[in-house]
Amino acid sequence: MRLFLLAFLGLMAAPAAANPVALSNSVFVERVSTDAKGNRKIVLEEPKVVTPGDRLVFVLNYRNASGKPAEKFVVTNPMPAAVQYAEAGDGNAVVSVDGGKSWGALAALRVPDGNGSQRPARAEDVTHIRWALNAPIPAGGTGKLMFRGIVK
Amino acid sequence: MQPQPSSCAVTRAYRWAILGGAALAAIASQSALAAGTRAGTTISNTATATYDAGGGPQNINSNTVDLLVDELLNVTVASNNPADVPTTPGATGQVLSFTVTNTGNGVESFGLTPIANGGGDDYDPTVTSIVIDNGNGVYEPGIDTVYVAGTNDPALQPDASVTIFVISTTPGTVTDGNRGIVALTAAARTGTGAPGTSFAGQGEGGGDAVVGATGAQGQDDGAFVVAAATVALTKTAAISDPLGGAEPIPGATITYTITATVTGSGSVSGLSITDGIPANTTYVPGSITLGGVAQTDAVDADAGSFGSNQVTVTLGTVSGGNTRVVTFQATIN
Numbered sequence: 001m002r003l004f005l006l007a008f009l010g011l012m013a014a015p016a017a018a019n020p021v022a023l024s025n026s027v028f029v030e031r032v033s034t035d036a037k038g039n040r041k042i043v044l045e046e047p048k049v050v051t052p053g054d055r056l057v058f059v060l061n062y063r064n065a066s067g068k069p070a071e072k073f074v075v076t077n078p079m080p081a082a083v084q085y086a087e088a089g090d091g092n093a094v095v096s097v098d099g100g101k102s103w104g105a106l107a108a109l110r111v112p113d114g115n116g117s118q119r120p121a122r123a124e125d126v127t128h129i130r131w132a133l134n135a136p137i138p139a140g141g142t143g144k145l146m147f148r149g150i151v152k
Numbered sequence: 153m154q155p156q157p158s159s160c161a162v163t164r165a166y167r168w169a170i171l172g173g174a175a176l177a178a179i180a181s182q183s184a185l186a187a188g189t190r191a192g193t194t195i196s197n198t199a200t201a202t203y204d205a206g207g208g209p210q211n212i213n214s215n216t217v218d219l220l221v222d223e224l225l226n227v228t229v230a231s232n233n234p235a236d237v238p239t240t241p242g243a244t245g246q247v248l249s250f251t252v253t254n255t256g257n258g259v260e261s262f263g264l265t266p267i268a269n270g271g272g273d274d275y276d277p278t279v280t281s282i283v284i285d286n287g288n289g290v291y292e293p294g295i296d297t298v299y300v301a302g303t304n305d306p307a308l309q310p311d312a313s314v315t316i317f318v319i320s321t322t323p324g325t326v327t328d329g330n331r332g333i334v335a336l337t338a339a340a341r342t343g344t345g346a347p348g349t350s351f352a353g354q355g356e357g358g359g360d361a362v363v364g365a366t367g368a369q370g371q372d373d374g375a376f377v378v379a380a381a382t383v384a385l386t387k388t389a390a391i392s393d394p395l396g397g398a399e400p401i402p403g404a405t406i407t408y409t410i411t412a413t414v415t416g417s418g419s420v421s422g423l424s425i426t427d428g429i430p431a432n433t434t435y436v437p438g439s440i441t442l443g444g445v446a447q448t449d450a451v452d453a454d455a456g457s458f459g460s461n462q463v464t465v466t467l468g469t470v471s472g473g474n475t476r477v478v479t480f481q482a483t484i485n
Contacts, residue, residue, distance in 0.1 A: 023201045025214035050195065051224040051362050052188025052257050060199050060214060070203040077199040082189040082221060137203070151221065152189045 020066030021137070023075065030055040030148075052151050056083060060145040062137065069136035075145055076100070076130045082152050085126035089146035096128040097121040103130055187310035191223035191258030192357015223258035223355030225340040226364035229372045232315070236331060236377035239277075240418060242324035246277065247291045248374035250316045250336045254308035256364060258356030260340050261305040266318050267335040270373075274330035277320035277376055282336075285315035305341055318374065328380040328416040328472075333373050340368035379418035381472040385425070386411045404484045406433065412467065412476045419471035425478055428462040432485050439481035440465065 028044040035041060044057060058077065064070045078100070079085050085095065094103040097111050109121035131145050189195075199214040232249035239246045254260055266279045282299040283291065284306055296317065297304065306314045318334050326332070342361045343351045345368065355361035388411075393404035400406075410425055429435045440447040440456035442465055447456025456465050456478075465478045 020205055021201070021203050021210070021212060023199055023212055023214040025197060025199050025217050027197060027217045027219060047219055050219045051222050051364070053224075056219075058197060062201065064205070066205050068205045070205040072209070073201060073203040075199055075201045077197070080195045080197050082193050082195045083197075151195065 020068075021062065021064050021070045021073070024061045024063075025077075026059050026061075028057045028059065030057060050151055054151045055086070056149045056151060058147050058149065061142065062145070063142045064137040064139060067139050069138050069141075071136040073133040073137055074130065076128060077147070078128050079126055079149065083149040084124050084152050085129065086123060086148040086150050088129055089148070090131060092131060092134075093145075093147065094130050094132075095126045096130070097125040098127065100128045103128075187226070187255055187257045188224070189221045189257060190310060190357075191221055191256075191355050191361075192359060193221040195219040195221060220357070220359045221257070222359035223260075223342075223357070223361040224256045224364040225258075225260060225342055225344070225361055225368035226255040226366045227260075227262055227338050227340060227368060227370045228253045228255055228366060229336055229338050229370035231336075231372045231374040233374045236375045238379040238418070239322045239332075239376040241322060241326050241378060241380055243322045244280075245293070246320045246322055246376060248318045248320070248334055248336075248376070249289075249291070250318065250372060250374065251313050252306065252308070252316055252336075252338045252370070253313040254310055255366065256340070256368075257310050258361070259307055259309050260342060260356075261307040262338040263301055263305050263341055264299055264316060265301070265337045265339070267337065267371075268320070268332070270333060270335050273333040273375065275323055275326045275332045275378075277322060277332040277334050279318060279320050279334060281319045283317040283319060285317060287315075289315050291317045291319075320376070322376060322378065326378045326380070328378055328382075328418060330378040332376045332378075334375070335371050335373045337369060337371040342368070344368040379416070381414050381416035381418040381420045381470075383420055383423060383470075384413045384415070386413075387427070400484060402484050405436065405481055406484065407479060407481050410478045412470070412478070414470045414472050414474050414476075416472040419469055421469040423467040423470050423476075425465045425467065425476075426462055427480070429482050433482035434485060435461070435463070436481035436483060439479075441479045442467075443477055 029047040031043045031045055033041050033043060060075055095106050096103050097109045106121055110118040111121045111125050113119040129147050196216055196218050198216040201212050202209055230251045232251055237248060252262060264282055266282060268276045268279050284297045284299050286296050308314060316336060318336055320334060342354050345363045347363050347365050347367060349363040351361040388409045390407045391398045391400050391404050393399045393401050412425060414420055435458060437449055440463055442455050447454045449458040451457045463480045467476050
C-alpha cells in the first residue's frame with residue numbers, strides 16, 4: 001500500500017518535471033545524388049542549408065518512460081507555413097485541410113475551389129497531419145512516425 | 153495498430169525512401185513555378201501529442217526544430233522579340249528587348265552584359281548602350297535609364313521582372329538578309345557558379361546564398377535581320393527617223409526607256425530618276441510616261457516633270473521585287 005502510494009505520487013508529480021511520455025522531433029533534408037553508374041541514391045542529411053524545393057523528412061520519435069501503458073496516444077503536427085505536405089510514411093496517418101477541424105485520408109477530403117463549389121484536396125492544401133495509435137504504448141515502448149514535406 | 157518498435161519503423165522508412173523516387177519529379181516541377189519561400193524565413197516545426205497513462209489525458213509538445221530558409225540565387229533572361237527585328241545597313245538606335253526575372257527567393261541585384269560576337273550569325277551588331285525600362289515596356293530614349301554596370305544594377309524582388317533594351321548600330325557593310333545576334337546575360341551580383349555553390353552569410357535574412365538550378369545567371373538571344381534593297385537602272389534608246397527607218401538623222405525621234413529594278417527584302421525610299429536631255433537633241437513636250445501612263449511636264453501631283461532641260465520622275469518608296477519603267481522622247485536637231 002505504501003509502495004502504491006509512492007508510485008501514485010510520483011505519477012502525479014511527473015508532468016510538472018519530466019513527462020513520462022516524450023515526443024522528440026527532428027528534421028532531415030533529402031539529397032538525391034547520382035553515382036558513376038547513373039544510379040540515383042537518396043541521402044538524408046541534417047540540414048545546414050534549406051532552400052525552396054528542398055525535400056524534408058520530419059521524424060517524430062516517441063518513448064513511454066513511465067511504468068504504465070500510455071493509451072489513446074495521438075500525435076498532431078501542424079504543417080509549417082513554408083512547407084508543403086508531400087506524403088506520410090505511414091498508412092494510418094490522417095490529414096486535415098481545414099486547420100485541424102476535420103480529418104481523413106487526403107483522397108477523401110475536399111476544399112472550396114474559390115468558385116462556390118468544392119474540388120478534391122491536393123497535397124498543398126494539407127494543414128495538419130495526425131496519427132492515432134490503436135494500441136497503447138507499452139511501458140518503456142518507443143516508436144517512430146515520419147512524414148515528408150517540400151520547402152515552398 | 154500496434155505501437156511501432158523502432159526497428160520496424162526503420163524498415164518502413166527504407167522502403168518509403170525507395171518508393172519516394174517517383175514522387176520527386178512531380179514535386180520539383182511544382183516548386184519551380186515560383187520563387188518560393190522568402191529567404192530569411194524561419195521554418196518552425198513542433199508536434200503535439202495526447203495520451204492517457206492512467207492519470208487522465210495528458211498533453212505534451214515535442215521540441216521545436218527551426219530551419220532558416222537561405223537565399224536561392226536564380227535568374228532567367230527571355231527575349232521579347234520572337235521574330236528577327238528588321239534593320240538596315242548603317243542604322244543607329246536599333247532596339248532589342250529582353251525580360252530579366254529574379255526566380256530566386258531573395259532580393260538580388262543583377263549585372264547585365266551584352267554579347268554581340270557570340271557567333272551563329274552573319275555580322276556583329278555594335279552595342280551602344282543598355283537601357284533599363286521605366287516600367288511601361290516601351291523604349292523611350294532620354295526617359296528610360298541608361299545602365300552602367302556596377303552602378304545601377306537592377307535590384308529585383310523575388311518573382312519580379314524588369315525589361316531591358318539593348319541598343320545597337322548596324323554596320324554599314326551588311327547586306328540584305330544578314331542576321332546579327334545580340335545576347336543579354338544577367339548574373340547575380342552575390343555570385344554565380346554550379347548549382348549548390350554556397351556563399352556563406354551573403355543570403356538575404358542572414359543565411360547563406362546558394363546558387364540555384366539556373367547557375368544564378370541567365371541568357372537569351374535577340375536577332376536583327378538586314379532588310380536592304382538595291383536599285384539597278386538600265387537605259388535603252390530607240391530611233392525612229394522621218395523616212396520610216398531607224399537612222400540617227402536630224403528630225404529623227406529618240407525614245408529613251410529607263411527601267412529601275414529594285415531587288416532585296418527591304419525597300420528603297422525617296423527613289424527618283426533624273427535624266428538630262430542630250431546635247432543636239434530637243435525634248436518632246438509631254439512625252440514622259442511612267443508604267444505606260446502619260447505624265448505632265450509640270451511639277452504637280454503626278455510623278456513626272458521636265459525642267460532645266462532634264463526629266464525627273466519621282467518614284468518614292470519602292471519595295472524589293474518591283475520594277476518601274478519610265479520613257480521620254482527627244483528629237484535630233
